[in-house]
Amino acid sequence: MGYDTQPKASHFVDGQYIEDTSGAVMEVVYPATGAVIARLHEATPAIIEKAITSGRRAQAEWAGMMGVERGRILRRAADIMRERNYDLSVLETHDTGKPMSETLYVDATSGADALEYFGGLAGSLTGEHVPLGGDWGYTVREPLGLCVGLGAWNYPTQIACWKGAPALACGNAMIFKPSETTPLCALKVAEILHEAGLPAGLYNVIQGAGDVGRALVGDERVDKVSLTGSVPTGKRVYASAAEGMKHVTMELGGKSPLVVFEDADLDNAVGGAILGNFYSTGQVCSNGTRVFVHKSIKEAFLKRLAERLGSAKIGDPLDETVNFGPMVSSSQRDIVLDYIAKGKAEGARLVCGGSVIAGDGFYIQPTVFADVTDDMVIAREEIFGPVMAVLDFEDEADVIARANNTEYGLSAGVFTRDISRAHRVIGQLQAGSCFINSYNDAPVELPFGGSKLSGVGRENSKTAIEHYSQLKSVYVRMGDVEAPF
Ligand SMILES: NC(=O)c1ccc[n+]([C@@H]2O[C@H](COP(=O)([O-])OP(=O)(O)OC[C@H]3O[C@@H](n4cnc5c(N)ncnc54)[C@H](O)[C@@H]3O)[C@@H](O)[C@H]2O)c1
């Protein structure tokens, strides 16, 4: 294939690549061909121990550094990531199967944004002075200590940075465990951070599946856990973290509504629905997979959608003109095919797609179901693949109630030219990350995260600082102490 995807070793701990071949073998599969492109080993207890002890040792010194010094290292890492964007994008494409037409613009660049943004904030993480009559108090913003990041497989570089950057900016250390499906990219993030001057031990990457994650979350020396993953995993990780009263951030799944009113700009609404369902082959947590379209424009919407999907270029993700790649794995492809079968069996109208694409790799056609009803499985469960469910509505209050009738609350979108209606509707939708006349934008300046079962806490923006630091408050008495006896 002409590109070496085998890393120097499986883990990056205490500033260097390390290996322990007694760990179980993990094969990394290129989703576009099914070929094995790297072989790694799961972290053994010895590797986990080294990651924890080096992280704790390094954190104590890191927390004592000036914020601007920490920030300078993060900003330098951001610059290196941007310089190496092409190579990092090729690696992201091999790890995930996402097309280069996406990875060149979204993954390392979004990671670099996070490093730059939190690097910039690092020097301004202060407490406040609180006047208390003659006395006074002050607060000190302190790091939490050793943080664990657990990644999903859809955005391996971005997730590694969205967690690592605020953690490090606040003076913490991080052990990041990527998804076992996409273990390659986070190693490069660790390498770049250390090349930028990060002291050894502050950003350790170790490999493995749930067992390794479980060992990290359960260790009493870990102070915080940030998971990007599914709701069932989130419940398990949250419960385990609660045993040690650890801080948590949970970025979990969704079944988000996208509401298209009759006055919407049709092409923009279709574009938003495409971005919210087929970008990254539908493997995006925040996707607007329940597309509620006003009955009066439903057929026009579906016609335009089918036309535009007809021009999707499906194929080799390394070809920069391709804009729709394979699913991440054969097992994820099979899960999605099963949902497509359920949609057909439940009587939804198949507008386009619906089949596997024969040949190498884990390809499925972009699929649209219309006449979907709220009770159908494809309208209730997160599919995490390129399957759009189009539902009809006629009344604003009714569509808001139906949109909210889900246990998830990650995202929501609305397309309308009526600006009052846009804000009125978004104001009533139960979701953490919302969009008006757009879909799936995630700039580092805005908080990102969900409500209800979709999560706890927020990533990105100044708000993330709250989730990677804690306040110490100090009361200062200026006069004598009056004690009762
Ligand atoms: N909200 C977000 O920001 C966001 C972003 C991307 C993906 N997701 C969600 O992630 C899911 C898809 O990703 P996935 O299949 O990799 O998720 P997953 O829940 O299977 O795994 C997520 C991570 O948790 C680890 N893990 C699994 N069990 C564990 C345990 N008991 N203890 C500790 N760690 C454990 C896995 O090894 C992996 O690294 C979807 O539901 C999607 O919506 C959410």
Ligand SMILES: C[N+](C)(C)CCCC=O
């Ligand atoms: C930047 N995106 C595309 C919205 C991805 C956010 C992370 C969720 O999967």
